[in-house]
Amino acid sequence: MKHTLNTVFFIAVFVVLIIASFYYTISWWLFPLPFVGWFIISAIGSGLVQSNYHIKTFCSNPGINTRQVAISFDDGPHPETLKVLDLLKKYNAKATFFCIGSQIEKHPEIFKKMMSEGHTFGNHTYSHSPRFGLFSTDKIVDELTGTNKLIKENSGREAAFFRPPYGVTTPSMAKAIRITGHDVIGWNIRSLDAVIKSEEKIFNRIKSRLKPGSIILLHDTSEKTVNVLEQLLVLLQQNNYEAVTIDRLLNRPAYEN
Structure with missing residues (x-):
C-alpha cells in the first residue's frame, strides 16, 4: 500500500543524499529530512482512515x-x-x-x-x-x-x-x-x-x-x-x-x- 511506497521513496532519497555527499558538500541537516518526512506522512496516513495508507478502506x-x-x-x-x-x-x-x-x-x-x-x-x-x-x-x-x-x-x-x-x-x-x-x-x-x-x-x-x-x-x-x-x-x-x-x-x- 501507500506506506510501502512512502518508505521506499524516503529510503531512496536518503541513499541519494549519501551518494551525493561523496561528490558534493551536503549540509548535515539535510540527512535527517527523509526520516522526518517519512514520519510525518506515516503519522498522517495512519490517522486518516480515508487515505488507504495501510489498508484498503x-x-x-x-x-x-x-x-x-x-x-x-x-x-x-x-x-x-x-x-x-x-x-x-x-x-x-x-x-x-x-x-x-x-x-x-x-x-x-x-x-x-x-x-x-x-x-x-x-x-x-x-x-x-x-x-x-x-x-x-x-x-x-x-x-x-x-x-x-x-x-x-x-x-x-x-x-x-x-x-x-x-x-x-x-x-x-x-x-x-x-x-x-x-x-x-x-x-x-x-x-x-x-x-x-x-x-x-x-x-x-x-x-x-x-x-x-x-x-x-x-x-x-x-x-x-x-x-x-x-x-x-x-x-x-x-x-x-x-x-x-x-x-x-x-x-x-x-x-x-
Whole structure:
C-alpha cells in the first residue's frame, strides 16, 4: 500500500543524499529530512482512515446514482442503543452498528434486538483499547476473531466488516486483516459527536457534508447523539434520502455466511 511506497521513496532519497555527499558538500541537516518526512506522512496516513495508507478502506460510494446514505454507529451495544433503534424504526431507516465485543457480552439482548430489526452489524474489536494502534498483529487477530465469535454466538452470522477504533490503521493491522479477511469500513462524514458538545454543531457538521453515497459516523452511546439522530432522520426524509445499511450502499456482503 501507500506506506510501502512512502518508505521506499524516503529510503531512496536518503541513499541519494549519501551518494551525493561523496561528490558534493551536503549540509548535515539535510540527512535527517527523509526520516522526518517519512514520519510525518506515516503519522498522517495512519490517522486518516480515508487515505488507504495501510489498508484498503471503504468510506463511501461516490458513484451511486440513488439518494442513499448509510448511518453507522460505533461502540455499542449500549443502553442508548435502544433509543436509537426506536428512532430508526419510527423513520423507517436502517443502519449499521460496529459493535465492541465486551459490549456484546454486557448487552446481548440489545445486540439481538438490532439484528432482529434488520440492521447490519460489524466488528469494532473486543476491547476498543486506546492503545489498539500499538497492538501486535497477533493481538489484533485475537481481538477480531474473539469479537466475531461473540457475534456468531449471538446472531449465527460471521461479520465481514471491521471498523478500526478511532480510524487509526497500522502495518500490524494490515497484516491482521490479511489473516482475518475483513473488509475495512471507514466513513466520509465524521460527526465528532464524541467530541463536540453542541448538538447543533454536530448536526450542522453532518448537514454541510451530506451527499448521496455518504457513510456517516455516529456513536450510539449518548443522549446527545440520539437527539442529533432524530434531526438527521427528519432532514433525510425532507430531502428524499433513504438511510440504508452499509452492505446495501456498497453492494458488498456484510457477513461471511
